[in-house]
Structures are given as structure tokens and as C-alpha cells.
Amino acid sequence: MEFLFGTLIWIFFLMMALGPMWQQVKINQKRFHLTRKFEKHRGSRLITLIHRQESFSFLGIPFSRYINIEDSEQVLRAIRLTPPDMPIDIMLHTPGGLVLASEQIARALENHQAKVTAFVPHYAMSGGTMIALAADEIIMDGNAVLGPVDPQIGQYPAVSILEAVRLKGTQKVDDNTLILADMSAKAIAQVGDFITYLLTDNLGEEKAREIADILSSGRWTHDYPINCEFLKKLGLPVSTELPAEIFAIMDLYPQPPQRRPSVQYIPLPYGKEEK
Known part of the structure; x- marks a missing residue:
């Protein structure tokens, strides 16, 4: 009897450990099938750069994500595997990350011969904005936002x-602050030049420099949300005709479950007759 009870305990813990892993496998399969369906519909390659907090173990420990070198390696590999004449769609949902990684991704997209479209269902801040600016067209949800690309030196804005x-x-001021100031001036100039490079082909050098100065000069806080209307006023190629499939893909990147949900609603579309 004791042997049977002990065996049941081990089976219980094994199921607790393998259950989330099996659920992750099923989610990955759904992501693959939905991605392929989207690609066949548009005749493109879809690359997703989505940073959410996902639970990878039965302990439910969340891992914060941001754009890093591993991301740039994977995106660049996906671009290399794409024929030059095939359009690329990149789906962005990120708070930003390393400037080096973001610039590598943006430059690779800029150099791709076919059309590049960036989809932003919710937000693409900082380095995510830099990547979006490399696209020929930015398609956003009406409430989605981009952000400033002013560089940060350590924990402080360069400006x-x-x-x-x-x-x-x-x-x-001390020597350390003077060194940081010198680095800040160089960083602002470098980011401004890079954004100008990304936008020049579509907007011309003068307009590209104007937009680069607005986005990189630090006139706002780094988390300032820049909406579609303002982006259109700047002259950027922005549309709000976001395909429903993009939201369906986002649903397959859920946040980790919480004991008490902070947002709750009946997940059904309501018509006018629903009162």
C-alpha cells in the first residue's frame, strides 16, 4: 500500500512537471500553422519578434524579455533564408532592448530587396521603433504606439x-560625468544618423533628418507613447488596417497565468443587439 501511494505521488509530480511542457508544445504547433497560413495568404515570410513573460516550467517563473543579440542572430538568419524577391512581414511587440541588436535587425530589413512590412498590434518601443522604421510600411492597431529612440547611457537618458x-x-562636474556626457553626445549623433539612413530612401534626406531629430533628440521621456496620428503627421508610411490574423497570433503568446486576473471580460464579440 505504501509502495502504491509513493508511486502515485511520483506520477502526480511528473504530470505537474510535464503538463506545462505539453501545453507549450501544442501552442507552438498552433503558432506554426497560423504563421504558415498567414504567409501563404500574403506570399511573404512572417517573422515574429514578441517579448512577453511566459512560464517555461511548472514553477511558473516568468522571464522578462527584450531585444538581444540572440534575437538579432535569429532574425538575420530568417532574412538570409528568404529569397530577395519575397516580401518580409515582421510582427513587433517589444519594449526595446540593445541598440546593437536593434540596428543589426533594422539594417538587414532595410537591405532586403522586396517589400518589408512591420505589424504593431500593441506597442514597439525604443529598439522596436527603430526596427519598424526600417520597413516600407508600418501597419498598426489604431491604439498601438511606437516610442522615442533616444539613447540611454546606463540608467540615464543621454540627453x-x-x-x-x-x-x-x-x-x-566630475570626470566620470564628463566621460558620460561625451558618450551621450556621440550616442545621440549615431542614432540620429542611423534613423536618417533608414528613412532617406522613402522620404528624402531632409525629411529623414527632421524625423530622426524629433525621435532621437530626447524631447520626450523614453517611454512616451507616439500614436498613429502623430506618426502620419510626420509623413511616415503608417496604416491602421491591421489584419485580424495578427491578433490571433498574439493570442498564442499569453502572459503567465495569475491567481487573480487583473483584466476580465467575456471573450465574445458583441453586436448592436447585445444590450
Whole structure:
């Protein structure tokens, strides 16, 4: 009897451990099939760059994600596997990440010969915005946002470091702050030049430089949401005709389950007759 009870306990823990893994396998299969369906419909390759917190073990430990070198390696490999005359669709849902990784992805998309379309269902901030600007067209949800691309030096915005030195004067700050100020000036110039490079082919150098200065000069906080209307006023190729399939793909990248949901609703579309 004790042997049977012990065996049941081990089976229970084994199921607890393997259950989430099996669920992840099924989700991955659904992602693959929906992605292939979307690609066949558009005649393109779809690349998803989605950073959510997913539970990878039965302990339910979430891992925060951002654009890193591994992401750039994978995206660049996907682009290399795509024929030059095949359009690329890239789906972005990210808070940003490393400038180096973001620039590598953006440059590779800019160099792709066929049309590149960026889909933004919710938000693509910082490095995500940089990648979106490399596309020939940006298709967003009406409530989705991009963000500024002003560089950050450590935990501070580069423009704020420069402003602190300007207000206090170079004689009243230490050498470390002066070094950070020098790095900040270079970083702002580098990002501005890169955004200008991305936009010049579609908008011309003068307009591209104007937009680059607006987005990289630090006029807003780094998490400032830039909506579709403002992007259109800047002259960027932005549309709000986001395909329903994009939202369906996003549904397959769920946040980890919580004991008490912070948002709850009946997941059905309502018509006018529903009162």
C-alpha cells in the first residue's frame, strides 16, 4: 500500500512537471500553422519578434524579455533564408532592448530587396521603433504606439546627462560625468544618423533628418507613447488596417497565468443587439 501511494505521488509530480511542457508544445504547433497560413495568404515570410513573460516550467517563473543579440542572430538568419524577391512581414511587440541588436535587425530589413512590412498590434518601443522604421510600411492597431529612440547611457537618458553638464558647467562636474556626457553626445549623433539612413530612401534626406531629430533628440521621456496620428503627421508610411490574423497570433503568446486576473471580460464579440 505504501509502495502504491509513493508511486502515485511520483506520477502526480511528473504530470505537474510535464503538463506545462505539453501545453507549450501544442501552442507552438498552433503558432506554426497560423504563421504558415498567414504567409501563404500574403506570399511573404512572417517573422515574429514578441517579448512577453511566459512560464517555461511548472514553477511558473516568468522571464522578462527584450531585444538581444540572440534575437538579432535569429532574425538575420530568417532574412538570409528568404529569397530577395519575397516580401518580409515582421510582427513587433517589444519594449526595446540593445541598440546593437536593434540596428543589426533594422539594417538587414532595410537591405532586403522586396517589400518589408512591420505589424504593431500593441506597442514597439525604443529598439522596436527603430526596427519598424526600417520597413516600407508600418501597419498598426489604431491604439498601438511606437516610442522615442533616444539613447540611454546606463540608467540615464543621454540627453539628460548632457543637460546636467550644461546646467552645472563642466568645471563643477566630475570626470566620470564628463566621460558620460561625451558618450551621450556621440550616442545621440549615431542614432540620429542611423534613423536618417533608414528613412532617406522613402522620404528624402531632409525629411529623414527632421524625423530622426524629433525621435532621437530626447524631447520626450523614453517611454512616451507616439500614436498613429502623430506618426502620419510626420509623413511616415503608417496604416491602421491591421489584419485580424495578427491578433490571433498574439493570442498564442499569453502572459503567465495569475491567481487573480487583473483584466476580465467575456471573450465574445458583441453586436448592436447585445444590450
